[in-house]
Amino acid sequence: MLGERLCPRGWTTGAGTAVDFVGIESVGESNVMAGRSIGVRVGMTKRCVLMALGSVVLATPVRAQIDTSGLYTIPMAASRDKTDDVIRMLQAGKLPSGTDDAGETALHYAAQFGDIRMMQALLYYKASVDARDQFGDTPLHWAAQRGDTASMQMLLDAKATVDAPNKQGITPLMMAAKAGQLAAVRLLVKSGADPHRGDFTGRDSIGWAQGKPGILQLLRAAN
Numbered sequence: 001m002l003g004e005r006l007c008p009r010g011w012t013t014g015a016g017t018a019v020d021f022v023g024i025e026s027v028g029e030s031n032v033m034a035g036r037s038i039g040v041r042v043g044m045t046k047r048c049v050l051m052a053l054g055s056v057v058l059a060t061p062v063r064a065q066i067d068t069s070g071l072y073t074i075p076m077a078a079s080r081d082k083t084d085d086v087i088r089m090l091q092a093g094k095l096p097s098g099t100d101d102a103g104e105t106a107l108h109y110a111a112q113f114g115d116i117r118m119m120q121a122l123l124y125y126k127a128s129v130d131a132r133d134q135f136g137d138t139p140l141h142w143a144a145q146r147g148d149t150a151s152m153q154m155l156l157d158a159k160a161t162v163d164a165p166n167k168q169g170i171t172p173l174m175m176a177a178k179a180g181q182l183a184a185v186r187l188l189v190k191s192g193a194d195p196h197r198g199d200f201t202g203r204d205s206i207g208w209a210q211g212k213p214g215i216l217q218l219l220r221a222a223n
Helices: 074-079 083-091 106-113 116-124 139-146 149-157 172-178 182-190 213-221
Strands: 003-006 025-027 032-035 040-043 049-052 055-057
Touching: 074 083, 074 106, 083 116, 106 116, 106 139, 106 149, 116 149, 139 149, 139 172, 139 182, 149 182, 172 182, 182 213
Parallel strands: none
Antiparallel strands: 003 025, 003 049, 032 040, 049 055
């Protein structure tokens, strides 16, 4: 079966070899993946990650030293793009969906940074995919505004609400249209986003895309 497989840092293969998250690589029945981050090849076993059809199976965690004072939180580590620290705290049992003073979760920061490795770990540990920050934005809003289709696809595969409105009624599609992110707009429309849905002023995604002819054409052609 063709799937997407990876091994994360701090987890072990069947042979007990600790490896890094190496990104996603599609593989077939050869059951082998490339350990690009550390320059090795790792034989895939059931204890490596298999991500296919939106499901993830993670391996046995390796114990790691972390700050147990409670002052260093997952959102704090995520805001600094400290992916290793986030993973270690998740392994230690800290909740994945806590917020910082700005109302941001670690998944919001992963989407802002485009940190796929962090996002994979958070989603495996059941981080809330539709968490809202102080403005009502979800991680998908942030990824769409950046045009980060890899992060967007991962969030959508995890059942993110494609037309989630923020506190102004603005959806990820509106954000992508306003930012001129054609690929993001295409992905959202393909995933079922409604280009005719309006924000709280009645302005739809076509209105948000004024001055961007390629996006306007795509939105007008959508059913």
